[in-house]
Amino acid sequence: MEDNKKKVHVKNLKxxxxxxxxxxxxxxxxxxxxxxxxxxxxxxxxxxFLRCLNQLETATAGTIIVDGTDVTDKHTDINKLRENIxxxxxxxxxxxxxTVLENIMLAPVELKKMTKEQARETGMKLLKRVGxxxxxxxxxxxISGGQKQRVAIARALAMNPDIMLFDEPTSALDPEMVGEVLxxxxxxxxxxxxxxxxxxxxxxAREVSDRIVFMDAGYIVEQGTPEEIINHPKEERxxxxxxxxx
Amino acid sequence: xxAIIQTYSSMLLGALGKTILLTTLxxxxxxxxxxxxxxxxVGKNRFFNxxxxxxxxxxxxxxxxxxxxxxxFGVPQGIKSLGFQNxxxxxxxxxxxxxxxxxxxxxxEIIRAGIESVDKxxxxxxxxxxxxxxxxxxxxxxxxxxRTMIPSIINQFIITLKDTSILSVIGFPELTNIGKTISGNxxxxxxxxxxxxxxxxxxxxxxxxxxxxxxRRMSRGR
Numbered sequence: 001m002e003d004n005k006k007k008v009h010v011k012n013l014k015x016x017x018x019x020x021x022x023x024x025x026x027x028x029x030x031x032x033x034x035x036x037x038x039x040x041x042x043x044x045x046x047x048x049f050l051r052c053l054n055q056l057e058t059a060t061a062g063t064i065i066v067d068g069t070d071v072t073d074k075h076t077d078i079n080k081l082r083e084n085i086x087x088x089x090x091x092x093x094x095x096x097x098x099t100v101l102e103n104i105m106l107a108p109v110e111l112k113k114m115t116k117e118q119a120r121e122t123g124m125k126l127l128k129r130v131g132x133x134x135x136x137x138x139x140x141x142x143i144s145g146g147q148k149q150r151v152a153i154a155r156a157l158a159m160n161p162d163i164m165l166f167d168e169p170t171s172a173l174d175p176e177m178v179g180e181v182l183x184x185x186x187x188x189x190x191x192x193x194x195x196x197x198x199x200x201x202x203x204x205a206r207e208v209s210d211r212i213v214f215m216d217a218g219y220i221v222e223q224g225t226p227e228e229i230i231n232h233p234k235e236e237r238x239x240x241x242x243x244x245x246x
Numbered sequence: 247x248x249a250i251i252q253t254y255s256s257m258l259l260g261a262l263g264k265t266i267l268l269t270t271l272x273x274x275x276x277x278x279x280x281x282x283x284x285x286x287x288v289g290k291n292r293f294f295n296x297x298x299x300x301x302x303x304x305x306x307x308x309x310x311x312x313x314x315x316x317x318x319f320g321v322p323q324g325i326k327s328l329g330f331q332n333x334x335x336x337x338x339x340x341x342x343x344x345x346x347x348x349x350x351x352x353x354x355e356i357i358r359a360g361i362e363s364v365d366k367x368x369x370x371x372x373x374x375x376x377x378x379x380x381x382x383x384x385x386x387x388x389x390x391x392x393r394t395m396i397p398s399i400i401n402q403f404i405i406t407l408k409d410t411s412i413l414s415v416i417g418f419p420e421l422t423n424i425g426k427t428i429s430g431n432x433x434x435x436x437x438x439x440x441x442x443x444x445x446x447x448x449x450x451x452x453x454x455x456x457x458x459x460x461x462r463r464m465s466r467g468r
Contacts, residue, residue, distance in 0.1 A: 082376040095386055
């Protein structure tokens with residue numbers, strides 16, 4: 001089946017929080033290696049959509065298939081699935097009681113993917129990749145926001161995931177630190193990682209993404225290449241939004 | 247006063263030892279009880295939530311002295327009536343159960359508050375890496391919760407130590423009970439109770455000083 005070849009296949013996804021309908025009807029397919037940016041006003045459901053993909057939020061209705069596995073199926077081992085989907089959060093969510101390196105080693109060691117030595121070695125490699133190897137023994141409270149987010153990216157990569165989800169990764173950062181985080185993400189994209197990114201960085205979206213998806217009020221309003229969406233938006237709401245943020 | 251100390255020193259110290267034994271035993275069990283009910287309360291399972299709430303409400307709603315009477319006199323009578331004629335509880339056993347239940351309920355609330363004080367993003371980050379709920383609790387949430395819990399836990403330790411005196415009513419030979427015996431024998435109430443009070447105070451003040459030090463060291467870490 002064609003759908004199963006897609007990295008992510010979402011069909012008629014709905015999500016309610018009590019009476020509030022946050023996602024009304026979302027269908028989208030994402031291919032391997034594709035970099036997709038979700039744009040839209042706050043409250044449009046971008047983050048909720050992202051969080052449904054790894055079941056941090058359970059879908060109210062619809063189908064989500066990631067790597068051929070039905071995420072919404074009760075019999076799916078959700079922990080196993082999550083190992084394959086890295087997630088980066090707006091507020092980093094590093095573990096403050098562990099050093100930078102320990103943050104990265106936690107999952108591989110606890111999930112018995114690696115011995116402590118292997119995890120340490122892999123951890124240092126990942127830290128090097130995000131330019132944080134010099135701070136491996138620091139605690140999260142001792143490093144800057146941009147550095148925290150780079151460590152958080154390294155942590156999400158530790159289980160060697162196929163897909164990376166980014167939930168407004170630069171929104172909580174001081175302006176001068178945004179660049180260093182985007183640079184790491186850009187490199188990741190160039191290496192062929194499948195990435196789904198919620199961001200307000202239009203410049204970054206234009207430069208790095210293969211596709212931009214514009215969401216509003218729980219629906220996908222319009223999607224296309226960065227050129228199509230940013231330079232030639234068709235829908236009223238997209239035009240309206242871009243006028244405000246550009 | 248010196249006469250009492252000279253005559254009864256070994257008895258008083260022995261009783262203090264019993265008080266500390268009872269406190270320690272109760273606290274160990276209370277930690278276990280508290281952890282179990284706290285985890286029941288913070289989880290998403292309605293059934294466990296309900297059990298946890300009922301336990302905490304029930305135990306907090308009953309005075310310790312009533313709970314002690316119930317366990318020491320009531321429970322053995324009930325079990326005997328079921329046909330277990332040889333069943334009995336010593337004062338130490340009953341006292342430990344009563345105190346552990348009582349302290350456990352308060353401990354459950356302290357631990358629950360500690361867990362809830364940890365940012366939700368911590369659990370989410372851990373789960374997103376593929377760790378189970380239990381592992382995330384154990385490795386990520388609880389180690390952070392314990393930091394905020396320590397002052398309240400130490401406070402609860404001290405309350406429990408003082409509460410052991412209530413168990414003199416079921417005849418456990420702890421410090422207050424022995425105090426009663428001595429003052430009855432000597433008719434020197436003023437001196438006896440001053441000594442007993444002083445002994446409690448020394449232990450508790452020492453304990454809280456040590457606690458302060460631990461607390462300071464832990465907050466310096468981060």
